[in-house]
Amino acid sequence: MAKVSVQEKMQSENERVAAANRAAFAKAGVLVLNLVSSPGSGKTTLLEGTLDRLPAAGLRALVIEGDVCTARDLDRVKARGGSGVQINTGGGCHLSAQMVSDVLGRLDLASADVVFIENVGNLICPSTYDLGEDAKVVLLATAEGDDKPMKYPTIFHESALAVLNKTDLIPYIPYDIGKVEKEIAVLNPRCEILRVSALKGDGMDGWVSWIAARLTAKRLGAKRAG
Amino acid sequence: MHELSICQSMLRVVDGAMKAHEGARLRRIFVDVGRGSTVEPSLLREAFDVIASGGPYDEVELVINDIPLAGRCRACGRSFEYQEIALGCPACGSVSVDIESGLELNVRELEIDD
Numbered sequence: 001m002a003k004v005s006v007q008e009k010m011q012s013e014n015e016r017v018a019a020a021n022r023a024a025f026a027k028a029g030v031l032v033l034n035l036v037s038s039p040g041s042g043k044t045t046l047l048e049g050t051l052d053r054l055p056a057a058g059l060r061a062l063v064i065e066g067d068v069c070t071a072r073d074l075d076r077v078k079a080r081g082g083s084g085v086q087i088n089t090g091g092g093c094h095l096s097a098q099m100v101s102d103v104l105g106r107l108d109l110a111s112a113d114v115v116f117i118e119n120v121g122n123l124i125c126p127s128t129y130d131l132g133e134d135a136k137v138v139l140l141a142t143a144e145g146d147d148k149p150m151k152y153p154t155i156f157h158e159s160a161l162a163v164l165n166k167t168d169l170i171p172y173i174p175y176d177i178g179k180v181e182k183e184i185a186v187l188n189p190r191c192e193i194l195r196v197s198a199l200k201g202d203g204m205d206g207w208v209s210w211i212a213a214r215l216t217a218k219r220l221g222a223k224r225a226g
Numbered sequence: 227m228h229e230l231s232i233c234q235s236m237l238r239v240v241d242g243a244m245k246a247h248e249g250a251r252l253r254r255i256f257v258d259v260g261r262g263s264t265v266e267p268s269l270l271r272e273a274f275d276v277i278a279s280g281g282p283y284d285e286v287e288l289v290i291n292d293i294p295l296a297g298r299c300r301a302c303g304r305s306f307e308y309q310e311i312a313l314g315c316p317a318c319g320s321v322s323v324d325i326e327s328g329l330e331l332n333v334r335e336l337e338i339d340d
Binding site: 001002003004005006007008009010011012013014092093094096124125126127129153154157186189 | 228231232235236238239240242243247250255257262264265292297314323331332333334335336337338339340
């Protein structure tokens with residue numbers, strides 16, 4: 001009987017591939033955002049509104065769509081003039097770095113400023129998988145209730161930004177947006193918060209400004225480091 | 227419910243470590259699972275049982291070390307254990323907190339028969 005010391009992260013393989021993805025994104029100078037939320041929070045609607053507004057800011061986008069089944073979300077993206085690729089996980093509850101790596105060859109990164117990765121609708125599992133993104137953005141719709149951040153804490157620790165979507169529904173439902181913002185601040189004081197109605201357009205300019213600021217910071221940082 | 231794919235990642239790490247001990251028989255896998263890691267120990271065990279059944283890991287025991295979430299506040303110096311993971315100090319409310327344990331998801335060691 002002998003003991004063999006291993007001391008290795010279970011996620012080491014995913015982390016290795018995520019680092020390679022991150023290097024490919026850095027080389028192309030693109031900002032990569034990993035959008036995470038439960039199903040129906042409005043990730044694709046946010047993307048539709050974003051694709052409508054990015055050209056005015058002089059920004060070009062690519063989309064990596066993750067779903068268990070169908071290419072419905074990619075079809076919606078294409079209908080707004082967007083382009084990208086669809087990943088079907090076939091039952092998997094999250095994207096992995098390898099799945100993203102497998103489709104990178106089909107994306108012309110040089111033609112983009114921002115890459116959006118729309119993760120599988122799930123508030124738990126995607127938080128454990130680094131895809132090589134610059135930031136995770138968590139969406140939380142008002143209709144999901146105002147008690148969610150504390151119930152699903154990990155994704156809020158991991159996210160740089162929380163988009164509180166469907167603010168247009170607030171007059172019709174019991175929902176205290178201040179409570180949600182307070183819980184997020186307790187979970188992660190560094191997580192920024194935006195109030196948005198992707199459907200009606202409220203707050204979308206702030207979201208586009210946030211993207212532009214992140215992109216500028218990334219490119220400046222790379223320039224200074226280089 | 228991502229424990230199945232976490233389990234597969236875990237076994238890739240185990241297989242990698244076993245390459246240096248060809249011919250040895252694997253008895254036990256010791257892993258660290260922090261309470262803030264998003265992995266549920268009971269589900270990881272179920273996933274392992276499903277994967278191991280009838281395969282090369284059939285006789286192998288998975289030993290899970292459940293690690294509580296603990297932090298230390300830089301402002302008041304107190305150490306504490308979190309029930310719910312939060313990045314604020316439960317005593318003084320400062321957000322200047324270092325998480326000291328509870329985020330682990332590691333294969334720590336293996337027990338083998340040479």
